[in-house]
Each structure stands twice: as structure tokens, then as C-alpha cells.
Amino acid sequence: MAFLIRQLDTQSIGAKIKSLRKKQGISLQMVSNETHIHKKYLEAFENDAYHELPDPLYARHFLKQFVEVINGDPKYFLARYDEECGSCPADVTQLKIPRQRIGKQVLRQWRAILGRLGIALLALILLTYIGTQLHTLIAPPNLIVDDPHDDIQTTSASLSVSGQTDAEVSIKVNDDPVLTDPTGRFTTRVTLTRGLNIITVEAQKKYGQPNIVRRTVFLEDLGKMR
Known part of the structure; x- marks a missing residue:
């Protein structure tokens, strides 16, 4: 029996997930509908394509939801994921894409806010200048x-x-x-x-x-x- 367990453990996490899902008769689309996880990420798990997954923080959460839907053991699969992902040739650039996107979005928002503030400040300065000139023009002289x-x-x-x-x-x-x-x-x-x-x-x-x-x-x- 021990020998059989070692043979099973030689399977990758993706192969195990795919096998378990098929045994449960659950399609990837059903998992996606249940978890609201994009189908491409579910496929990435089953194909061991870790470079196509988001940041590990999000990927672990997706994996937990995925495994729960197909009635697997989340602790086991998370441990295997940490083990395999720690040594996999992951594309660092791809893993950082979500944070980069968030950073760019925040930067664009701040630029837009600062742009509006700048325009408002210039308008205030202009109105103050015009008001001062009008006051000087129409005010009674000394x-x-x-x-x-x-x-x-x-x-x-x-x-x-x-x-x-x-x-x-x-x-x-x-x-x-x-x-x-x-x-x-x-x-x-x-x-x-x-x-x-x-x-x-x-x-x-x-x-x-x-x-x-x-x-x-x-x-x-x-x-x-x-």
C-alpha cells in the first residue's frame, strides 16, 4: 500500500486535480461558474502552467476554491502547490502582472486627480487675478x-x-x-x-x-x- 501511495504522489498537482475533477463528473465550466474563477486559470492549474497564474497569493485562493468544488483536500493540494511552485520555472514577469496592473491603475487615478487639482488651482489663481484687477479698476481712487x-x-x-x-x-x-x-x-x-x-x-x-x-x-x- 505504501508503494502505491508513492506512485500516486509522483503525479503532478495538475494531473491529480484533473483526474479528481473527471471522477466527480465536473467540467471546468461548472467550476468556473461556481467559483467565478476564469477558466484559463483552471486550465493553468490542470496543465501545471504556473507562469499563467496570477500572483501566488491569489493563485492559492483560487486553488483552494477549485479543490473544494471537486471535493478534494485543500490542505493537501495547497501543500503540493507550494512544493511544486517553489521549484517551478515560473515566469516572474507574468506573476507580477496583477500587481503591476493595480499599480498602473492607481498611478493613473492619482495622475487624473492631480490633473484635476492642477486645473482647479490654475482656475482659482486666474479668477483671483481677474478679481483683483477688476477691484483695482473699479475701486475709488485715493x-x-x-x-x-x-x-x-x-x-x-x-x-x-x-x-x-x-x-x-x-x-x-x-x-x-x-x-x-x-x-x-x-x-x-x-x-x-x-x-x-x-x-x-x-x-x-x-x-x-x-x-x-x-x-x-x-x-x-x-x-x-x-
């Missing part, structure tokens, strides 16, 4: 009126109005245009009327909102004009 001070009294019918604004900004004093120097400095004179006078200084860019400063000046008595 305007400082140095003279006269607000709420003053005078006996002079002529008064100097001066101040500072941004370059290339239009200045109006009481709706009259006033020239500015290249730095935005302006000076003009206005004529007052007896009583309360409101001097309006308006600075405005070509397309922006105006900045308006008002000064209240009271002309006391025209008879005392100098």
Missing part, C-alpha cells in the same frame, strides 16, 4: 484734500484748493476739471459766495467709482475781502 480744512470761516472770496490723488486720475472741483501733475498732485482756486459754501472735490478713474470729499467754508463779509 484722495486727500490738504487745503482747505473742513468747516472754516474766511473773509477772502478766493480760496486755494489742493490735494493728492493717484496718477492718471481725473479731478474735479465743484464740477470743474482740474489738471494734476504726473504724481497726482493738484492745486486750483475757487471763488466763494457770501455765506455757506460747499466745496466738492471729486477724484475718479476712467471706469471706476468716484471718491468725493466735501469741505464746508463760510464767507463772513464780502466787505472785508482782501
